[in-house]
Amino acid sequence: MGLVLLLLAATTSRAATSFAHVDLGARPLHSGMSGRDVRELQRVLRMAPVTGFFGSKTRDRVKSFERHAGLPADGVVGPDVRAALVHYKMRAYGASYFGPGLFGQHTACGEILSHRLLGVAHRTLPCGSVVTLAYGDRFITVRVVDRGPYVHGRDFDLTWATAQALAYASADPVAATY
Numbered sequence: 763m764g765l766v767l768l769l770l771a772a773t774t775s776r777a778a779t780s781f782a783h784v785d786l787g788a789r790p791l792h793s794g795m796s797g798r799d800v801r802e803l804q805r806v807l808r809m810a811p812v813t814g815f816f817g818s819k820t821r822d823r824v825k826s827f828e829r830h831a832g833l834p835a836d837g838v839v840g841p842d843v844r845a846a847l848v849h850y851k852m853r854a855y856g857a858s859y860f861g862p863g864l865f866g867q868h869t870a871c872g873e874i875l876s877h878r879l880l881g882v883a884h885r886t887l888p889c890g891s892v893v894t895l896a897y898g899d900r901f902i903t904v905r906v907v908d909r910g911p912y913v914h915g916r917d918f919d920l921t922w923a924t925a926q927a928l929a930y931a932s933a934d935p936v937a938a939t940y
Contacts, residue, residue: 791839793821802901803839805894806851806939827851841899848896852937856915859930861922869908880927881907883919887940893918896937897928 789795791803793816801814807823821837828835831846839847860883864875871889873879881904882893891906895918904924911919918938920930930936 791816792837793817799901802894802903803847805892805903806847806901808851808939844899848937852894852896852939854935855917855938856933857918857920857930857936858911858913858916858933859920859922859925860910861925865922871907871909873907875908875921876923878923879907879921880904880923881921882924883908883910883921884917885909885912891940893938893940895920895924895928897930897934900928902927 789799791800795816796814798814800816800820801812803816803824804812804814804820807820807827809820809823824839824843825835825837827847827850828837828843831843831850833842833846861875861877865877867875869875869879869881869883873881880902882895884891884893884906887893887906889906892903893906894901894903902924904921907921908919911917916933918936920928920936925931928936
């Protein structure tokens with residue numbers, strides 16, 4: 763029993779720290795910066811490789827995006843650029859969330875659902891696929907960990923931890939890119 767609890771703790775700990783909540787509006791992003799928020803920015807801009815370092819390639823991509831969005835092309839990601847990223851680079855999807863009554867059960871992708879598991883359920887994306895979500899001023903990148911939702915008009919089912927990280931409390935649409 764102790765080994766099972768140890769393995770469960772290791773699994774939920776890894777899942778909880780693999781992708782953490784990042785708010786792209788918490789600080790202006792510009793050349794020379796690094797971190798999770800820069801990785802989120804690079805994912806939304808569909809850059810490869812995602813390095814987490816705001817170098818010349820990221821700056822050039824941001825400037826190009828700013829010109830496309832009709833914003834001043836200064837290469838700095840602030841509130842206006844963040845809002846434009848959601849508008850131009852992400853699409854609205856129907857969503858809901860699941861979790862508390864199902865904690866302890868296995869997901870279709872082999873994870874154990876807990877209050878710490880960050881992820882989404884999707885009907886067709888392969889298990890482990892990376893999805894970046896935005897709701898309000900919050901962004902998060904998670905993996906597909908389950909199948910569903912099976913409710914008409916909903917494309918994603920957020921785990922409870924993902925819903926909490928996004929401050930998502932209803933069946934509102936979320937913006938997503940994958």
